[in-house]
Amino acid sequence: xxxxxxxxxxxxxxxxxxxxxxxxxxxxxxxxxxxxxxxxxxxxxxxxxxxxxxxxxxxxxxxxxxxxxxxxxxxxxxxxxxxxxxxxxxxxxxxxxxxxxxxxxxxxxxxxxxxxxxxxxxxxxxxxxxxxxxxxxxxxxxxxxxxxxxxxxxxxxxxxxxxxxxxxxxxxxxxxxxxxxxxxxxxxxxxxxxxxxxxxxxxxxxxxxxxxxxxxxxxxxxxxxxxxxxxxxxxxxxxxxxxxxxxxxxxxxxxxxxxxxxxxxxxxxxxxxxxxxxxxxxxxxxxxxxxxxxxxxxxxxxxxxxxxxxxxxxxxxxxxxxxxxxxxxxxx
Amino acid sequence: xxxxxxxxxxxxxxxxxxxxxxxxxxxxxxxxxxxxxxxxxxxxxxxxxxxxxxxxxxxxxxxxxxxxxxxxxxxxxxxxxxxxxxxxxxxxxxxxxxxxxxxxxxxxxxxxxxxxxxxxxxxxxxxxxxxxxxxxxxxxxxxxxxxxxxxxxxxxxxxxxxxxxxxxxxxxxxxxxxxxxxxxxxxxxxxxxxxxxxxxxxxxxxxxxxxxxxxxxxxxxxxxxxxxxxxxxxxxxxxxxxxxxxxxxxxxxxxxxxxxxxxxxxxxxxxxxxxxxxxxxxxxxxxxxxxxxxxxxxxxxxxxxxxxxxxxxxxxxxxxxxxxxxxxxxxx
Numbered sequence: 114x115x116x117x118x119x120x121x122x123x124x125x126x127x128x129x130x131x132x133x134x135x136x137x138x139x140x141x142x143x144x145x146x147x148x149x150x151x152x153x154x155x156x157x158x159x160x161x162x163x164x165x166x167x168x169x170x171x172x173x174x175x176x177x178x179x180x181x182x183x184x185x186x187x188x189x190x191x192x193x194x195x196x197x198x199x200x201x202x203x204x205x206x207x208x209x210x211x212x213x214x215x216x217x218x219x220x221x222x223x224x225x226x227x228x229x230x231x232x233x234x235x236x237x238x239x240x241x242x243x244x245x246x247x248x249x250x251x252x253x254x255x256x257x258x259x260x261x262x263x264x265x266x267x268x269x270x271x272x273x274x275x276x277x278x279x280x281x282x283x284x285x286x287x288x289x290x291x292x293x294x295x296x297x298x299x300x301x302x303x304x305x306x307x308x309x310x311x312x313x314x315x316x317x318x319x320x321x322x323x324x325x326x327x328x329x330x331x332x333x334x335x336x337x338x339x340x341x342x343x344x345x346x347x348x349x350x351x352x353x354x355x356x357x358x359x360x361x362x363x364x365x366x367x368x369x370x371x372x373x374x375x376x377x378x379x380x381x382x383x384x385x386x387x388x389x390x391x392x393x394x395x396x397x398x399x400x401x402x403x404x405x406x407x408x409x410x411x412x413x414x415x416x417x418x419x420x421x422x423x424x425x426x427x428x429x430x431x432x433x434x435x436x437x438x439x440x441x442x443x444x445x
Numbered sequence: 446x447x448x449x450x451x452x453x454x455x456x457x458x459x460x461x462x463x464x465x466x467x468x469x470x471x472x473x474x475x476x477x478x479x480x481x482x483x484x485x486x487x488x489x490x491x492x493x494x495x496x497x498x499x500x501x502x503x504x505x506x507x508x509x510x511x512x513x514x515x516x517x518x519x520x521x522x523x524x525x526x527x528x529x530x531x532x533x534x535x536x537x538x539x540x541x542x543x544x545x546x547x548x549x550x551x552x553x554x555x556x557x558x559x560x561x562x563x564x565x566x567x568x569x570x571x572x573x574x575x576x577x578x579x580x581x582x583x584x585x586x587x588x589x590x591x592x593x594x595x596x597x598x599x600x601x602x603x604x605x606x607x608x609x610x611x612x613x614x615x616x617x618x619x620x621x622x623x624x625x626x627x628x629x630x631x632x633x634x635x636x637x638x639x640x641x642x643x644x645x646x647x648x649x650x651x652x653x654x655x656x657x658x659x660x661x662x663x664x665x666x667x668x669x670x671x672x673x674x675x676x677x678x679x680x681x682x683x684x685x686x687x688x689x690x691x692x693x694x695x696x697x698x699x700x701x702x703x704x705x706x707x708x709x710x711x712x713x714x715x716x717x718x719x720x721x722x723x724x725x726x727x728x729x730x731x732x733x734x735x736x737x738x739x740x741x742x743x744x745x746x747x748x749x750x751x752x753x754x755x756x757x758x759x760x761x762x763x764x765x766x767x768x769x770x771x772x773x774x775x776x777x
Binding site: 191243 | 448454542547560634
């Protein structure tokens, strides 16, 4: 691999995404891309006693499914990169403790899945690994309970609020394969525009997505039209519009081929999710379900996936901190 | 780099640790290795209004200090790997948001610092980066508040309890240098022996440390006597004794050259810390302060550093989950 420009790594032997797997909850099962998920659950508990245990089960089963589909024995998997939104990332660590694969915990909030793809690709292209798995999860109920209010309160949500996806995605990366390939990564900086409203993630994350988007174009010399699709992870409807406008002010018109995982996963008119989906599991399941399918079918040949994460917690919000945004991205 | 054995990566061009920096709190300043830290604080707030903000300041200033010592301009640093114990890793993300360096958030509980060294080394040896920084922090007050009880309660602590270190460490890794070098890494598996007592981290983490220790010896063909020092991250006095005994049952006598960061940082007799230090900041500051100094002075020529992390949170403990342990390690 080599570094090009200021933030981008270009791989010598692009890393193959051999297989993916995705499992989502019942609300996601009613959305417009439901048919692309491997499994849709009928309820938020999946036979477990708590939402946290259910989330662990979702990520565990998504990982097991990706391994099974890959037809590669688990002992040939070198490393696992995974994370989630729960405090101390317990969904992934409890969910994957029986895997018996060396584990590297990551936290990039909603960008966790793409951060995993970035790290996994570097390990593989650098010859440190032949096979790695990257996974992330979120759960509407465990996230609301932890970040906002108890669900039982029935709190009203403002129109800018996003709906945390219940779901997980897992990608199996391998050294020698026939693609789809990860060719470049552009890990992003933390961009903090001072927004303090945890019910308006899109507005806070759009500037971070913009920063990585433009850096990627500058580092690679590419233009928006190079890609069949530019997909952000979880800006939602509000953030998507902001990014469209911000990109235009910088001289990049991305409207023709730009969409967002949080926009794709739910039907805004019918599903009452306000600004769309969010959470580690949103980008992870939309990529592992819908986008990977489009790449395999050659409906999309080149995509740019930019995931952004809201680096906030309940204590920091109470202490009046703003919400810095981290953003990493990766392309196929 | 190349993979050797089952879990170890051996670097082709060992990565240099160019500089380190460490900042610790007042209790650590009274300990036996205080003179090796770059800065010792007089109180736990350091002029901030909250413990969380103080922790952010500690990691920020440790990172700035390492960059200054390196004499390398900040814009030549390719990536930053950092994490901490607070929910959603806000200490590192808020602390480092003004750095303007691409940021990859990591979570390995008390093993976070060593996880950062592992990832940073892979990026450098793989040609994806020339310079990276790796940092981790913890704070006694913010950690107790989050994981156990309000400090104001004055809860009694059992003898097996460890004392979360207030402090941060930062290592500046570079491609072309004169050492000390990182030559191998052995990322660990999650090992869960079913221990549920969050006041007995040492007992829960010792089996994870053992697993990585033995895997490292098997992968490299080395014996304990190869190293001048084998140092674990934060097993404390209780865990250290357990690891000594467990290693012996597996045919490895490590007593002659084995010690633990949590044992080194406090004086057990004079400081009333029960089983010793713990927290992301323990291993980070003990390495960045004491151990790096010993390597530079050639008092230690070869060390094996094994960090273990307790993957738990307050909710999971209430739900009766056990504490799985993750362990990664790295050698100079």
